[in-house]
């Protein structure tokens with residue numbers, strides 16, 4: 317799942333069993349390499365970077381900590397971070413650019429919980445580097461580290477419910493909803509509500525197997541620019557080559573080639589979402605009707621199950637032609653997305 321960088325080429329020699337505690341510890345030199353980033357133990361040269369992130373307005377709103385007044389507190393935290401690594405209770409990483417290691421992007425950590433073999437994942441991205449998929453990639457490799465190296469059975473994470481970016485990162489990595497916490501943590505005397513998500517080892521390995529590396533559609537779905545909706549199982553996008561205005565595609569996130577191979581629960585999710593969209597399309601465009609279509613087998617051109625939904629205005633438009641009678645504006649993603657959002661119930 318992930319590559320070890322330089323010193324960690326000899327993966328087996330990079331950890332040893334701590335005989336005093338009977339727990340496995342990981343060398344502090346360990347570096348995890350992803351496609352684009354390196355994850356390594358934080359050091360004193362990261363302090364300015366960490367401090368600058370905390371000084372951005374809004375950055376600390378959904379975090380358990382308050383913005384530090386000075387760098388001194390960060391230095392103290394750094395010492396604790398290294399100590400925790402050494403005793404194997406928490407592994408913290410600074411995420412840096414692989415090409416330019418001086419470019420720091422964020423932090424990610426995995427720590428023990430009170431429950432056996434259940435680990436907790438935490439992370440933040442520097443405000444200057446948010447929205448670029450950094451954390452989605454970092455979380456994917458930390459899951460590999462957690463399940464393969466730390467031998468976790470389950471990994472959990474929490475986020476303040478307003479923190480949609482954080483939610484997205486977890487869903488993209490296959491986490492599922494576990495519970496809602498009315499009293500997540502306190503911030504200036506007010507309780508912040510949180511959601512707790514989790515991924516189990518078997519879900520993670522099933523998911524690793526189900527991601528087809530040959531399917532261009534699987535790759536397209538990651539951070540698709542025209543995403544209307546997504547959760548851990550399914551995603552809805554606006555078709556790039558529409559039959560009509562608001563031509564929507566709903567599909568499973570995992571690589572499932574055809575309709576008849578869909579697990580029933582995913583099928584249900586897809587159809588429930590389709591129903592919502594049909595209702596919304598009817599309200600917004602008042603078409604004469606609508607069509608839904610699934611091609612299978614030889615006629616499934618992209619080999620990744622997908623359901624088409626589109627409103628219909630005339631008998632003729634059941635072809636891949638653009639509707640000249642509709643304003644061009646109406647085909648724009650931002651316009652359609654906004655319309656749909658206003659009519660989903």
Ligand SMILES: [Zn+2]
Pocket residue numbers: 528531532533534535570571572619620
């Ligand atoms: Zn696929």
